[in-house]
Amino acid sequence: MELATIISIIIATLSVLIAWLIIRRVKRQIAEMTDALADVKNGNGNRHVLSATNELVASLAYEINDIIVSYENRLCTFSQTEETNKQLMTSISHDVRTPLTTLIGYLDAAHKGIVIGKDRDDYIETARRKAHDLKEYIDVLFDWFKLNSNEFSMEINTVEAAELTRDILIDWIPIFEDKQIDYSIDIPEQPFRVKLDIDGYMRILNNLIQNVVAHSHADKIELTLSKQNGNMKIILTDNGIGIKKEDLKHIFERLYKCDKGRSEKGSGLGLSIVHQLVEKMNGTITVESVQGKVTTFTLLFPLVG
Structure with a gap:
């Protein structure tokens, strides 16, 4: 037998052997992928497919791993959302039922003649205030549900923000005057052209100011508007009780409440709504605080032109 023939046979044999080994490796990897997908289907999101970059099924393995990671992230988000919804329902049950029960109690006492004269007037006034508090709470809930629904949309246009503010x-x-809060407002006469959703911007400022009025126990509030590095900068400062250092990093989280001194009432959603709205308008918001002295919220929105 000629040498060339022998070499050809050896090469052919090696080729068959290599092909068989490759097919065997691919089959084993496909089996691993099948097992991994079965595990993921059963809820095990930690399963991944191992593959070297030079292997035939590498791109498929990486794609499957990406799908598994995406699946796990979505599952995690769903679990967090489900837990948040449970907390929200518990909060609603307590925060609505309690003032509503008290409100009914005051109105029943006034209606049945249990209190008369000035006491009756005081009961009715207390009931009125609690009704407004309850409406405010429900408004915040409505905003939060709307903001986190698939139907939420914003109408962002270029507006003159100084006059709007x-x-x-x-x-x-x-x-401010009724609650004896000194106020200082510094808004330049020059125009500030910013892309904003008007209703969303109003909600941002109203929520921030309401947070100060309701929770900070401040007797002074300052708001300044200026231009900085192509942005409209808003600084809102109060001299209230402040926010603890450990609370600052959580202050914009849903349902998060600080100590009772600052959160004796409220949904824990107001600042979360502010943060979401600011981000949806391509802005940023930060907060700094020194307990017992000062709290400062800083907002930045890109200027147009």
């Missing part, structure tokens, strides 16, 4: 703050001045 003045219009929002005008409605707060009587409240």
Whole structure:
């Protein structure tokens, strides 16, 4: 037999052997992929397919791993959402039922003549305040549900934000005066052109100011508007009880409440709504605080032109 023939036979044999080994390896990897997918289907999101970059099924293995990671992330998000919804339902049950029961109690006492004269007037006034608090709480819940629904949309247009900010703050001045809160508002006469959803921007400022009025126990509030590095910068400062250092990093989380001194009432959703709305308008919000001295919220929105 000629040498060339022998070499050809050896090469053919090696080729068959290599092909068989490759097929065997591919079959084993496909079996591993099948097992991995079965595990994922049964809820094990930690299962991954191992493959070297030079193997035939490498791209398929990496794609499956990406799908598994995506699946696990979605499952984690779903679990977090489910837990959040449970917490929210518990919060609603307590935060709505308690003031509603008290409200009914005051109104029943006034209606049945259990209290008369000035006491009756005081009961009715207390019931009125609690009714407004309850409406405010329900409004926040409605905003949160709407913001986190698939139907939520924003109408973002270029607006003149300085005048819009003045219009929002005008409605707060009587409240500041009624609660004896000194206020300082510094908004330049120059225009600030910013892409905003008007309703969302109003909700941002109203939620932040309401947070100060309701929870900070401040007697002074300051708001300044300026331009900085191509952004509209809003600084809201109060001299209230402040926020603990360990609470600052959680302050924009859903349902998060600080100590009772600052969170004796409220849904724990107001600042979360603010944070989401700011991000949806391509802005940023940060907070700094020194307990017993000062709390400062800083917002940045990109200027147009």
